[in-house]
Amino acid sequence: MTPEQIANYVDAASAALELNLKPGHRPGVLENFARLAQLAAVVNAFPLTPEDEPAPLWSPGGSPAASPNGKPGA
Amino acid sequence: MTAMNGLETGLEIAAAIREGRLSAVEAAQAALAVIDTHDANIHAFTEVTRERALAEAKAIDMARAAGRELPPLAGVPYAAKNLFDIAGLKTLAGSKINRDRAPAIEDSALVARMRGAGAVLLGALNMDEYAFGFTTENTHYGTARNPHDLSRVAGGSSGGSAAAVAAGMVPITLGTDTNGSIRVPSSLCGIFGIKPTYGRLSRRGAYLFAASLDHVGPFARSSADLAATYDALQGPDSGDHAQARRAIEPTMGLLRQGKGDLRVAVAGGYFKQNAGPQALAALDAVARALNVEREVVIPEAQRARAAAFVITAAEGSNLHLPDLRARPDDFDPMIRDRFLANALTPAAWYVQAQRFRLWYYQAVMKLFEDTDIILAPATPVPATGIGVETFELNGAQVPARPSMGLLTQPLSFIGLPIVTVPLHGLGTMPIGVQVIARPWREADALRIAQELELAGVASAPVAKL
Numbered sequence: 321m322t323p324e325q326i327a328n329y330v331d332a333a334s335a336a337l338e339l340n341l342k343p344g345h346r347p348g349v350l351e352n353f354a355r356l357a358q359l360a361a362v363v364n365a366f367p368l369t370p371e372d373e374p375a376p377l378w379s380p381g382g383s384p385a386a387s388p389n390g391k392p393g394a
Numbered sequence: 395m396t397a398m399n400g401l402e403t404g405l406e407i408a409a410a411i412r413e414g415r416l417s418a419v420e421a422a423q424a425a426l427a428v429i430d431t432h433d434a435n436i437h438a439f440t441e442v443t444r445e446r447a448l449a450e451a452k453a454i455d456m457a458r459a460a461g462r463e464l465p466p467l468a469g470v471p472y473a474a475k476n477l478f479d480i481a482g483l484k485t486l487a488g489s490k491i492n493r494d495r496a497p498a499i500e501d502s503a504l505v506a507r508m509r510g511a512g513a514v515l516l517g518a519l520n521m522d523e524y525a526f527g528f529t530t531e532n533t534h535y536g537t538a539r540n541p542h543d544l545s546r547v548a549g550g551s552s553g554g555s556a557a558a559v560a561a562g563m564v565p566i567t568l569g570t571d572t573n574g575s576i577r578v579p580s581s582l583c584g585i586f587g588i589k590p591t592y593g594r595l596s597r598r599g600a601y602l603f604a605a606s607l608d609h610v611g612p613f614a615r616s617s618a619d620l621a622a623t624y625d626a627l628q629g630p631d632s633g634d635h636a637q638a639r640r641a642i643e644p645t646m647g648l649l650r651q652g653k654g655d656l657r658v659a660v661a662g663g664y665f666k667q668n669a670g671p672q673a674l675a676a677l678d679a680v681a682r683a684l685n686v687e688r689e690v691v692i693p694e695a696q697r698a699r700a701a702a703f704v705i706t707a708a709e710g711s712n713l714h715l716p717d718l719r720a721r722p723d724d725f726d727p728m729i730r731d732r733f734l735a736n737a738l739t740p741a742a743w744y745v746q747a748q749r750f751r752l753w754y755y756q757a758v759m760k761l762f763e764d765t766d767i768i769l770a771p772a773t774p775v776p777a778t779g780i781g782v783e784t785f786e787l788n789g790a791q792v793p794a795r796p797s798m799g800l801l802t803q804p805l806s807f808i809g810l811p812i813v814t815v816p817l818h819g820l821g822t823m824p825i826g827v828q829v830i831a832r833p834w835r836e837a838d839a840l841r842i843a844q845e846l847e848l849a850g851v852a853s854a855p856v857a858k859l
Contacts, residue, residue, distance in 0.1 A: 333738040339719055341734065348731025349738075356707055356735060359700040360743040366697055366750050374748035375755065375808075376606055 321357045326350060402856060404470040404565040404619045408512075411454065411469035418451035418458075418469030422514050425471035429516065429563045432859050435544060437536040438558040440476050441483060442517040447471070450514045467626055468512030472566040475555050476518035477525060478502040478610075479599035487601040488523040488551070490534045491717055491724050502599025503631045504568055504610055511626035516564055520554030523726035525570060525603040526710060526733065527551050528578050528798035529778075533726045537780050540583055541857035542823055546777035549579030549798065551603075552613070556583035559613045562856035566614050566623050570600060572607045573702055574772075574802025577828060580613060580814035581772035582798075584824025585854040586620045586843060587613045591833045592809025594640070598633030604709035605636070606748075607702065607806060615854035617843040620813065621645045624836065645837040652845035656838055659688040661770040661830075664695035668800045670787060672825050673771035676817040680769055680827045683851040684842070690765060693757050698804035701747035701754070705807075707736035708744040755808040762832040767842055771801050772814045772826035805830055813839040815852035827852075 321329070330353050334341050341349055401407050401416065410416035426444060433439050454469045474480065477487040479498035486492045500506075505515065520538045522530050530538035530553025538553035540546040541561035548557040552569030556579030559567050569576045571589040580587030588611045595610050602608050612623040628642045660681050666674065681687070692698075711718065711733050714725075718737055722730055761768070774797060775785050784791040805812060810833060814826040829846075831839040846852035 352735035375751035
C-alpha cells in the first residue's frame, strides 16, 4: 500500500467503525498501520490453496479434545 | 531471600515449613520485607496483598499444627500478573481504564489452583497495558526495572512477574504469553519460565489479549520449582472454552530423566539470523552441554511472526473497540496509536493469517517427526536500557520494543510448549534460550531444563540489590 492508499483506507475504515481519530492520534495511527500493512503483505504473499483452512477449530458441545498430536488453538 | 537463611526456591521453603524449620507466616513476612525494601525501585508490584498473605500463611501453619498433610507448595510466597482475577481486587491488566471495573468476585483459575496447592499470595504485578508490549514501560504504573541493572527494562508484558522473581521478592510468579510475554522477560531477567501448550492451563479469570494466542504459565528460579508449579496449575476447568480436555500429566517425577534419549536439534535459519552475539553464545553453550550438533530449519518463521502480528492486531484491538471509540486518551500513550491502527485490520488479512497458521503448524509438525526438542534463542539481545528506541541486529538498527519478540512470536503462534532457560555470565546481563517441545510434551522441555541446571549451564541467581 502506498502512503496515500494507507491514509485513504485509515480515514474510510475509521469512519465506518465510528472510530473518530483525533488529529493528534492520526500520524501515529498512519505510522502503525503502515507497519501492519507491511507485515500483512508478507503473509498475503504466501500461496494458499482452497484446502488451507483457518487454524481455529469450533467444537460444539464442549472444549476441543486434543488429538495425540495436538492441534493449535481453538 | 537472605531473611530466610539461604532458602531461595519455593520447594526449599515448602520443605522447611513441612519440617518445622520455618513457619509460613515467617516466610510471608520475609517476602514482604524484601518487597518493602526494594519494590520502590523496581516497580514489580502494583498491589501487595499483605492481609491475604498473612491469613493464608496462618492457615498453613494451623494445618501443620493440627497434623494435617500439607499440599506441595504449602507456605510458598508467590504473586500474579495483574490481569489475573484476585478476589476483592480490581483486575487492572496494566490499564487505567480497568480501574472503573468492579473488584473481582472470585479468584482466577490459576490463583485458585495456587491456593489449593498451599501457596501464599503476596500481590499483583506490573505489566504492559493490556499485555501489549515487550518492555513493561507502563505510563500509569511505572516501568518495571530489571533487578540485574535498574537502568534496563525487565521485559514484558509480564515484566513485574519476572522482576519480582529475579529480585528475590517471591520465588514463583504467574504470567501470560501471547507472543512471548513469559519468555521475553524470563530471558531479560535471567530466570526460568514456561509457556505450556496452548489450551493446557485454564485462562478463566485472566484478562485476555488475543484469545487465539493467549497462554498462561509460571516463572521460577529453578527448573524444579517451575515443574512443581506447572503441575499444581494443571487440571480441568469449565470456564475456559479453549482449554483442551486432557488428563493431568505430572512432570516432577520425570525431571531426573534429563535429556535421556530425547532427540535434540538447534534451530538455524531465521532463529540464528535474528540473534545477536550473546544470544548465539547462549545457544551454543546449551547445544554443547547437551552434545547437540544437528540443526533444523523451521520453515517460514519470518512469515509466521508476521502472521502472529496480524492476528494479535485484529483480536487485541477488537477487545477494546468500545473504549477506543469512547475514551482513547485513557489508553497508555505507549500503545494507543497501535491499538487504534490495529482496530482497522481488514478481515481478509486476519483470515489469511489464520489459514497460513494451519499450513505452518503442519510444516513444523513434520520437523517433530524425528525431533523431540528444538533449541532457539529467546531474545535477540539482553535487556536494553529503559526508553531505548532501537538496538543493533546484524549491522542494522531495529525498533527495540517489537523486535524483542522476533524469536518468540513464530513459536507461540502455533501453541508449542516452551521452557526458557536462563544463562548468566556470558555478558553483563543474562539471556535465555528457548527449549521447544512438541505439543503436550512439556515434560520433555522441563527435563532438558533440569539437565542444563544440574550441569551448571542454566541458573537463576537472585540479583544483587
